[in-house]
Amino acid sequence: MCGRFALTSSPKEVDEAFSLPELEAFPPRYNIAPTQPILMVMAGEPRQPGSNLPDRTSLLVRWGLIPTWVKDTRSFPLLFNARSESASEKASFRTAMRHRRALIPASGFYEWRQDGKKKGQPFWIRPRDGGLIAFAGLMETYAEPGGSEMDTGAILTTQANSDIAHIHERMPIVIHAQDFSRWLDCRFQEPRDVADLLRPAEQGFFEAIPVSDLVNKVANTGPEIQDRIDPALVQEQPRSEKKKNPPNDDQMSLF
Template identity: 50%
Template sequence: MLNEAMCGRFTLTASPDEIASLFGLATIEAFPPRYNIAPTQPILIVIGGSDERPAAPRPGRMTMLVRWGLLPGWLKDAKGFPLLFNARSETAAEKNAFRAALRHRRCLVPATGFYEWRRSGSAKAEPYLLQPADHRPFAFAGLQETWLAPDGSEIDTAAIMTKSASGAIAAIHERMPVVIPQEAYDGWLNCRDNEPAEALALTRLVEGDFFRAVRISERVNAVANTGPDIQTPLPERERGEAPDSEAARPPADAEQFRLL
């Protein structure tokens, strides 16, 4: 199946200067902090830079704004097509929707955190903010495609890759987004020289212990809530028990985990 259960919301609040420094960008346009990014919305991606000479900025590396929800280039009509905002790393090389992008159009998706919902039994789903311990920006592994609409217009799109959860995330959900470490950016983006198998090996470098989970309020559930207050930690008295990796289950009825 193409459908994925996560990553369904994330955040990018780093400054343009921080992003330019992290990815070795010569130039970058200003963009505002975003606290509740959802599928179908525009997201920032980084592409190019296959020249692996040790230089900063990296030659050819640049940013794009794309629709979060990949549309394969071979697609004739997007009406009724699933919203592919995630791609399973274990099977992407075999799927028609992702195979060409994995070979030719890999990208990086800058982020500062993401959201996940935990359900235990019949209890209401509990939202968590997951961020690196140092709160610095990082990069999800992404796949990019440009779709030619019937009216001749071009739509740039992308999906975020996922894998089995580990570490702190495994106590909340069974899947997690793939993170590419900074030292592997060139290897992931270099589609000219690195075959899919080499690139996929890079998806195993960062595990769930990279993140720290913080229980937050249910305000994050609504896409319309886009302010920094949605990331405020829930008061300790309202948090309930800590996640238990054996008891935790993904929220089966949370819309943010479904491809529509």
Template identity: 45%
Template sequence: MKARYNIAPTQPIAAVRANENSGNRELAIFSWGLVPFWAKEPSIAHQLLNARSETAAVKPAFRGPMRHHRCLIPADGFYEWKAIGGQKQPYYIRRPDHEPFYFAGLFDHWGSPDGSEIESATILTTAANDFMTPIHKRMPVIIPESQYDRWLDPKVQQPAKLADLLRPAPEDFFIRKPVTPLVNSVRNDMPECIMPTVEPPSPPNQLGFGF
């Protein structure tokens, strides 16, 4: 599979899920942005790129997938932006050892009257830890390796039994580096997107929060 450096909404993403028949893990390709099975139009995906873990068990778009359609979305980094002097500085966030990790994901299957089908996924988020707070108030949920089986287990259908997994990553799990603004354009999908750069200084009295 070709390496990606700047995946945009509705583009394909890889994910691991449990096979509905055997229960074995399998790799699947989803469109990023959930299209619930009951949606009238697939354009709803742009509104459902992420799912708040605190309410996913009760929201109409996510409560079914939380029970039956959970997945693990692999990555070796992600971007977040911080407002500095009226501009947004992108940061590349990864593990210190460069190893991959897995976002907590949900997926669904949508079919239109004309017969077309879409398998799509969303990433669960939670409140930011202290590491992430200077950049953003939210962060993706990371499932630890020891809990992969529990997260994917189709027999676990009560979200309350998974609530302990929907928490921020440990404070030392990630590091961040400011990167070039190449990532600000979805047309750029190249290794240069994660090239470190010098962080611009914050203006006086600026807190520097992304939102």
């Protein structure tokens, strides 16, 4: 699964990677959690004749997809991940998989090695060569009973490759730049036409860096949560002595 990720690249870097010339400014975000707003890239309206830019648009969505048929969101589970192997058949994701595929810009993600029933050692998992990546995502617009609408989304996951499997059995799907347009094209590319993209990242693409348990708390939003540690040297400290960061308002609102 993927329950935390980061987007620390500048708006200019995101613009260059995803061809989003109208992208607004936003701060680096080191600890993005479910229910918070995330940036998604989707196919937009066709551009003017002669333009060599792809037809893409960006939007903020709530991380946690809500299908249109849900009556009571309070009793509905938080769908921040979607299993790619069954997304085309599952009622919660089937429509979005056909009509609203998206890209989610990211710098990497966090995963925890399980220790029994508890969260164990956390890892910051990033591209070995650095730079931006794009997770495969799904978007759904939920109409609330009062009439307001809310854009929501989920990250598609698949079986982890050998680089990640010793930490967790699942990982987010990465869509490479040469496949952006095909993945986003919901007018002519049906789910079966892009099924070949729903695969683990190639071996060696990611590196897993052990980090401290600062990342466990959503309130910790600074770059220090990505600092490498030596797990063998980490000793349990009294709770009152652990480093605390004040909540960062920028974390809760992308723009």
